[in-house]
Amino acid sequence: MKRIQRNPDVMWREEDEAKAQAYEGLEQGADVEDMGTSLLFSDGMMVSLNILGTEVWKLCDGRSVDEILSELILQFDVEADVLKADVMSFLSELAEKGFIRYEE
Amino acid sequence: MMNLRELKTPIRIYWDVTPTTEVRPGYQRICEEIVGIRILSLNLVDTDPSISGACLQILERLKNENIAVSLALPGSAINPQVISLLHNLHVRALFLMASSLDELRPLQDIWHEKKVLLPGIYFEVRKDNHKTLPELLSFCLDNDVPYLVLPMQRLTKERDCFYLDQREREELTARVHGIGIPARIKLIIHDPFLWKVFFPSVEFPEGGCQAANTMLYISPEGDVYPCPSMPVKLGSLMEATLKDIIFSKEKKELREKIVRAPAGCAHCAELPLCTGGCRGRAYAANNSLDVPDPGCM
Numbered sequence: 001m002k003r004i005q006r007n008p009d010v011m012w013r014e015e016d017e018a019k020a021q022a023y024e025g026l027e028q029g030a031d032v033e034d035m036g037t038s039l040l041f042s043d044g045m046m047v048s049l050n051i052l053g054t055e056v057w058k059l060c061d062g063r064s065v066d067e068i069l070s071e072l073i074l075q076f077d078v079e080a081d082v083l084k085a086d087v088m089s090f091l092s093e094l095a096e097k098g099f100i101r102y103e104e
Numbered sequence: 105m106m107n108l109r110e111l112k113t114p115i116r117i118y119w120d121v122t123p124t125t126e127v128r129p130g131y132q133r134i135c136e137e138i139v140g141i142r143i144l145s146l147n148l149v150d151t152d153p154s155i156s157g158a159c160l161q162i163l164e165r166l167k168n169e170n171i172a173v174s175l176a177l178p179g180s181a182i183n184p185q186v187i188s189l190l191h192n193l194h195v196r197a198l199f200l201m202a203s204s205l206d207e208l209r210p211l212q213d214i215w216h217e218k219k220v221l222l223p224g225i226y227f228e229v230r231k232d233n234h235k236t237l238p239e240l241l242s243f244c245l246d247n248d249v250p251y252l253v254l255p256m257q258r259l260t261k262e263r264d265c266f267y268l269d270q271r272e273r274e275e276l277t278a279r280v281h282g283i284g285i286p287a288r289i290k291l292i293i294h295d296p297f298l299w300k301v302f303f304p305s306v307e308f309p310e311g312g313c314q315a316a317n318t319m320l321y322i323s324p325e326g327d328v329y330p331c332p333s334m335p336v337k338l339g340s341l342m343e344a345t346l347k348d349i350i351f352s353k354e355k356k357e358l359r360e361k362i363v364r365a366p367a368g369c370a371h372c373a374e375l376p377l378c379t380g381g382c383r384g385r386a387y388a389a390n391n392s393l394d395v396p397d398p399g400c401m
Contacts, residue, residue, distance in 0.1 A: 010194070013144060041115050
């Protein structure tokens with residue numbers, strides 16, 4: 001089973017204020033998809049992640065995709081199939097940028 | 105993933121440690137502030153012929169923090185013992201400062217010895233050396249140099265800025281194209297027009313100007329600027345804390361001006377691509393943020 005590990009060369013931080021705003025919006029049923037709550041930075045490239053992206057990123061600590069999905073389904077009110085598609089697409093984007101690694 | 109946006113606090117600091125007399129209230133306090141603000145990347149430049157005590161003090165304080173520290177040193181300061189020391193101080197990237205190929209050729213052994221911390225090259229591009237960039241790239245590829253950094257010009261005191269005109273850019277682009285750039289070398293280029301020389305079809309990764317947003321610059325005297333190229337002093341660490349400067353009205357107002365495209369670029373079709381170019385260079389050359397980057401002409 002492949003395990004997913006964050007690239008240790010990628011620096012990251014959560015943006016406390018933005019995170020609080022996004023979670024407040026989420027609780028009120030607002031669309032928070034475009035609200036960044038964390039930043040990843042590597043070799044001059046910066047990307048910001050929304051709530052779901054941030055939670056996925058934090059779970060890339062040696063877990064498998066299934067383990068990540070099991071954790072997320074508890075946190076987000078979303079259909080399992082939709083969640084899986086979103087997470088898989090996000091993980092391939094991270095892998096393409098070299099931000100995560102798959103390990104056996 | 106989302107687009108870049110305006111940040112409350114920067115994620116990277118460029119800090120030229122030397123040459124200077126001792127900065128009061130001292131490196132220790134500045135380091136504490138850098139940690140407190142959760143800076144992700146600290147880029148140190150130490151021009152001391154041997155590594156300076158100030159630099160070692162900073163590295164020692166930050167070695168166990170969650171900050172990627174890079175360090176540029178002159179060739180005279182880099183030897184196996186220093187490389188080993190810097191590795192133990194958790195320096196993520198080491199750069200050898202040079203402004204000509206003649207300085208680099210006698211140092212080739214550094215890359216052949218395959219040390220734990222293989223230095224990249226930090227090459228300050230100027231009018232008198234820009235034509236050697238293709239040869240420099242070839243040198244890097246031949247010697248497996250991991251990084252080539254073309255740093256931001258230091259224009260906070262010296263305003264004699266460098267830029268390429270269109271003919272020079274086209275000539276360089278053609279010569280670089282003939283070499284090709286494999287993925288194994290990382291190029292860090294801060295000048296958006298120089299970036300286009302190396303990567304004509306790739307969007308500039310920084311997006312628009314990041315001065316006073318994702319980045320800040322600390323001069324050897326402890327003065328804080330939006331970036332190394334923009335001569336607008338935001339404050340002094342002798343008189344204020346880094347946090348106070350970051351949250352100051354001056355910094356906020358300056359950033360609001362930087363975010364607006366220069367008035368002089370308003371009718372330019374290229375504006376969405378270059379977003380005004382290097383705003384620091386434009387300011388250094390004209391004392392105004394409303395004029396185009398001279399490198400764009």
